[in-house]
Amino acid sequence: MHPLSGVSSIPFMVLAHGGARSTYLAKLHQKHPVIRISPNTLSYGDVRAIKDIYGHNSPCTKDESYVVTSGSHFHLADVIDKHDHARKRKLLSSAYAIKNLEGWEHKVADKTVRLIKHFDTCCTAPLKPNTTPASEDLKVDYRAWTNFFTLDAIADIGLSERLGFLGQGHDRVTGRRLDGTTYECDFRPALYQNARKQSLLVWPYAWYPFINKVANIIPFYGRMGKLAVEWDGIPIELSHRRLQRYRAGEKLDDFFQALMEDKNGHPNNLEWGEIVAEVSIMMNAGSATTAIAMTNVLYQLLKNPAMMQKVVEELDAALEDDDDDEDESGVVSYDKVKHLPYMRACLDESLRLFPPTPHGLPRETPAGGLNILGDYIPGGVSVAMSAFVAHRQESIYPNADKFIPERFLGEEGKSLQPYFLAFSAGARGCIGRNISYLEQTVVLASVLRRYEFALKSKDWELERLETMNWLVGDMPVKVWRRERKSALSG
Numbered sequence: 001m002h003p004l005s006g007v008s009s010i011p012f013m014v015l016a017h018g019g020a021r022s023t024y025l026a027k028l029h030q031k032h033p034v035i036r037i038s039p040n041t042l043s044y045g046d047v048r049a050i051k052d053i054y055g056h057n058s059p060c061t062k063d064e065s066y067v068v069t070s071g072s073h074f075h076l077a078d079v080i081d082k083h084d085h086a087r088k089r090k091l092l093s094s095a096y097a098i099k100n101l102e103g104w105e106h107k108v109a110d111k112t113v114r115l116i117k118h119f120d121t122c123c124t125a126p127l128k129p130n131t132t133p134a135s136e137d138l139k140v141d142y143r144a145w146t147n148f149f150t151l152d153a154i155a156d157i158g159l160s161e162r163l164g165f166l167g168q169g170h171d172r173v174t175g176r177r178l179d180g181t182t183y184e185c186d187f188r189p190a191l192y193q194n195a196r197k198q199s200l201l202v203w204p205y206a207w208y209p210f211i212n213k214v215a216n217i218i219p220f221y222g223r224m225g226k227l228a229v230e231w232d233g234i235p236i237e238l239s240h241r242r243l244q245r246y247r248a249g250e251k252l253d254d255f256f257q258a259l260m261e262d263k264n265g266h267p268n269n270l271e272w273g274e275i276v277a278e279v280s281i282m283m284n285a286g287s288a289t290t291a292i293a294m295t296n297v298l299y300q301l302l303k304n305p306a307m308m309q310k311v312v313e314e315l316d317a318a319l320e321d322d323d324d325d326e327d328e329s330g331v332v333s334y335d336k337v338k339h340l341p342y343m344r345a346c347l348d349e350s351l352r353l354f355p356p357t358p359h360g361l362p363r364e365t366p367a368g369g370l371n372i373l374g375d376y377i378p379g380g381v382s383v384a385m386s387a388f389v390a391h392r393q394e395s396i397y398p399n400a401d402k403f404i405p406e407r408f409l410g411e412e413g414k415s416l417q418p419y420f421l422a423f424s425a426g427a428r429g430c431i432g433r434n435i436s437y438l439e440q441t442v443v444l445a446s447v448l449r450r451y452e453f454a455l456k457s458k459d460w461e462l463e464r465l466e467t468m469n470w471l472v473g474d475m476p477v478k479v480w481r482r483e484r485k486s487a488l489s490g
């Protein structure tokens with residue numbers, strides 16, 4: 001990657017500070033299938049490496065970066081030991097399973113009602129053809145509100161907790177220190193700046209615990225460090241509150257219950273630190289990525305009116321028989337839209353173009369080494385393939401920089417699945433993808449059924465910053481009620 005990458009992680013740290021490391025690597029990989037990004041880390045640019053690195057039969061494990069960024073206890077996403085991971089995954093698999101989605105749907109619907117309630121209050125007059133919205137009409141920050149949505153939703157699904165962000169229009173929460181005292185902070189800056197600091201400094205793994213502390217002397221990192229401490233207390237407080245309800249004998253249907261007891265009511269006897277760690281990853285992975293995905297897909301559809309028209313036509317055709325009563329709540333039921341091929345293709349194409357977790361998720365080769373792309377790689381080497389790099393391969397995805405949902409339709413679409421890395425792959429692939437599709441589909445269907453949206457202008461672009469996720473900036477939109485053709489003809 002850089003003449004010094006063979007001896008130091010500093011060039012990669014410098015690259016990380018630019019906030020677009022995967023984009024940079026994708027360019028380099030157009031010429032080089034394997035790139036040494038730091039002394040002990042290889043980045044792959046050939047999709048055939050996916051199976052070797054992430055496949056179900058891969059002997060690789062998550063690498064040291066997950067250990068140095070973990071808390072007092074591992075959670076499902078940062079645990080390395082395969083047996084410990086399998087134990088945790090088994091514990092939570094029923095809570096995340098497809099058959100349980102019905103159980104979570106009413107919670108998702110409840111949050112959608114609240115989202116719509118806010119959007120209704122922001123509605124303006126329809127946009128006149130060939131004009132741009134007046135700035136005072138850009139009343140909804142779609143980015144912030146979909147993030148309030150995913151946070152409220154996962155808190156309810158996971159902890160039966162009503163965070164109430166959608167009602168309040170802000171994300172103020174209570175955090176709890178280890179000494180039991182509490183404080184107020186904003187959820188999103190705490191979560192995102194914690195991840196940002198990690199993404200900037202973690203690369204020399206062995207040095208990270210030290211660098212992470214001393215960097216706080218510099219105000220730029222010090223501010224992030226302060227927010228990282230605020231973040232730590234949020235899952236502690238949420239877990240504490242939920243434990244009070246558990247102790248009071250409330251039987252609630254949520255992830256916390258699955259952590260405390262098995263299906264037969266036998267206690268799992270997990271350490272408190274492990275429970276807090278699981279609540280932490282649930283609130284983090286369960287909200288950030290889905291909110292980014294929701295913003296991205298609406299953005300893509302607004303930038304591509306022909307695709308917007310197609311997805312809206314498909315939606316209207318599927319809901320043709322519904323009378324206008326559905327408008328009272330505005331929530332479209334998942335059952336009616338979960339199999340709409342074009343809508344799903346739009347979601348997947350948007351996840352392909354801008355995967356919320358774009359970077360190469362590092363895996364360590366086993367002690368005896370491993371063949372990747374036919375080359376022997378010794379044990380203890382970190383290897384990775386970035387979702388962004390995989391998703392921009394012209395040989396797999398022609399016109400890879402364009403939004404073309406059609407590529408995900410039918411048999412051809414299915415054949416792309418081995419090269420679709422948005423949720424990673426294999427045993428460490430995302431456990432929350434079904435919940436994410438539930439949330440993304442219900443929200444997109446409900447808002448497209450009810451509203452039209454406009455960006456500030458045709459050329460307006462969403463800002464992006466790669467940290468541990470690919471964060472997006474604010475997305476102010478004008479929103480107005482959609483006049484439906486069926487409503488007109490009826």
Ligand code: HEM
Binds near residue numbers: 356423
């Ligand atoms: C568009 C939405 C989502 C995307 C793009 C996404 C992406 C990913 C990726 C790439 C991984 C692998 C991480 C790694 O190897 O370090 C992962 C793992 C994980 N995700 Fe998601 N995720 C999404 C939604 C969710 C949701 C909604 C939840 C929870 C409700 C969730 C919970 C998890 C957990 C717990 C893991 C760790 C799984 C394991 O190692 O067994 N994710 N996700």
